[in-house]
Amino acid sequence: MSSKSSCSFLNSVVKKQIMGVSGLLLCGFVLTHLLGNMTLFIGSDAFNKYSYALTSNPLIYFAEAGLLAIFLVHILMAIKLVIENNAARPVQYYTRKHSGRGSTFASSTMPISGVLTLIFLVIHILGLKFGTHYETEVHGVVMRDIYKTTIEYFQDPLHVLFYIIAVTSLGVHVSHGFWSAFQSLGWNHPKYMPKIKLAATAFGILVSVGFSALAVFCYFQGAK
Amino acid sequence: MGGNSTDTMSLKLKIWRQKNSKDKGGMVDYTLDGVSPDMSFLEMLDVLNTKLITEKGDSIAFDHDCREGICGMCSLMINGQAHGPQANTTTCQLHMRKFKNGDEIVIEPWRAKSFPVVKDLMVDRSAFDKIMAAGGYVNVNTGNAPDGNAILIGQGDAELAMDAAACIGCGACVASCKNASAMLFVSAKVSQLALLPQGQVEAESRALAMVDKMDELGFGNCTNEAECEAQCPKGIKLDNIARMNRGVVKGLFAARK
Known part of the structure; x- marks a missing residue:
């Protein structure tokens, strides 16, 4: 057990707030990523130009390092919390029943959906960012043909299926995490909380449906 | 007391028994007949304890005090829910009419590292x-x-x-x-x-x-x-x-x- 002075700044409330803030920042990234990827619907040039605009900017390395740091904080803190929470109840109940008025599917599966998202993240980066490298020329500028890589990647129906499962899990994760962050930060107000919870559900659906639609779209693009 | 319900219930109880804080403990099955729907949950346990004492057994330890829902002494995890199935109700204010004849009821102590079991259903x-x-x-x-x-x-x-x-x-x-x-x-x-x-x-x-x-x-x-x-x-x-x-x-x- 940590001494009083050392746990003051990392008490259970602050730990949850670190989870909440890092989670909200990651929500921001997921939303930006989804909106950016919408250029796929426009066509190959739009998507490649968007990708080139991002990767050719020298600031991208700072952005990537920052993103990695946020991910690490969120993941390491989650591991610490899960270990502590398991230790808080060494003997389990013989039988357990939820009241139906508190815990939800999303809230009770946060560690599972989190781990699924992490596995997905690794496969996703290896398959696309570090996937097959093609080059193309758009308006006289030579750039990576990430569009071709993406379409090719989703020609495998198993990839499409895996993506749908993974982003659905991510959607479930954020549907609890998004409103939960507000509660952890102390921003629970009877007037706004129902709206924040509604926004969390809407965001969860947007993430699941949006990214799934992109994967399915890519699958059918290749069949043309 | 003296409600209109004349039908009594027979219950299958599965109760956590643990001799002391060092004992490993385990679930023990009991059958209890003649339970009135008008009894409170703790009165039902009183009846079981009377039966156990009559049969020269060890009575089941559980916390209770005012039995009016305000002292905070009663506890019990009943069928996997704290204070049982009725919302906004302490165990002492829970009545047996919430259960049916032949029901199996699982009764456990609070489970937490910070609430060690003292004996049976009592925690510190x-x-x-x-x-x-x-x-x-x-x-x-x-x-x-x-x-x-x-x-x-x-x-x-x-x-x-x-x-x-x-x-x-x-x-x-x-x-x-x-x-x-x-x-x-x-x-x-x-x-x-x-x-x-x-x-x-x-x-x-x-x-x-x-x-x-x-x-x-x-x-x-x-x-x-x-x-x-x-x-x-x-x-x-x-x-x-x-x-x-x-x-x-x-x-x-x-x-x-």
Whole structure:
């Protein structure tokens, strides 16, 4: 057990707030990523130009390092919390029943959906960012043909299926995490909380449906 | 007493038995006939204990005191829910009419590292007293009882403070939380003082001190599941936890000690 002075700044409330803030920042990234990827619907040039605009900017390395740091904080803190929470109840109940008025599917599966998202993240980066490298020329500028890589990647129906499962899990994760962050930060107000919870559900659906639609779209693009 | 129900019930009970804090313990099956639907849950256990004593057995230890739903002594995890299936109700106020003839009822003690089992269904909840001792009081001298309306308190604040003060410290929040977190209890105790003028002076340092003590005692972390709110016999709201969270942030930056 940590001494009083050392746990003051990392008490259970602050730990949850670190989870909440890092989670909200990651929500921001997921939303930006989804909106950016919408250029796929426009066509190959739009998507490649968007990708080139991002990767050719020298600031991208700072952005990537920052993103990695946020991910690490969120993941390491989650591991610490899960270990502590398991230790808080060494003997389990013989039988357990939820009241139906508190815990939800999303809230009770946060560690599972989190781990699924992490596995997905690794496969996703290896398959696309570090996937097959093609080059193309758009308006006289030579750039990576990430569009071709993406379409090719989703020609495998198993990839499409895996993506749908993974982003659905991510959607479930954020549907609890998004409103939960507000509660952890102390921003629970009877007037706004129902709206924040509604926004969390809407965001969860947007993430699941949006990214799934992109994967399915890519699958059918290749069949043309 | 003396209700109109004449049909009695026969129940299959599965009860946690543990000789002392060092014993491993286990579930033991009992059959109990002649249970009146008008009995409270604890009266049903009294009947079982009378039967066990008559048969020269060891009676089942469980906590109880006022049996009026206000002392916070009764506990029991009944069929996997703190204080049983009825919302906003303590075990002593739960009646057997909530169950049917032939039902199997599983009865367990609160489960948490910070609530060690003393015997059978009794747990040691002195961890809550230690949290209270860490700051759950007003330190400043507030003098004698002031005139009735000398300190004006808005109706809304008074109601919120009273709602928080309804917490009886039974520990159902810890028992029902999947992480065995004591956040709802601590936040109710922080809020009942933080909402009123006498308590506001030390609001931040109090929140910080009580949270620190809670962590030190080995309770889990809150994951905002709200199962505590749902199973609390006194309907303590999750808003209190948010208020405490705000207090902790302020405390970290502004507390004088």
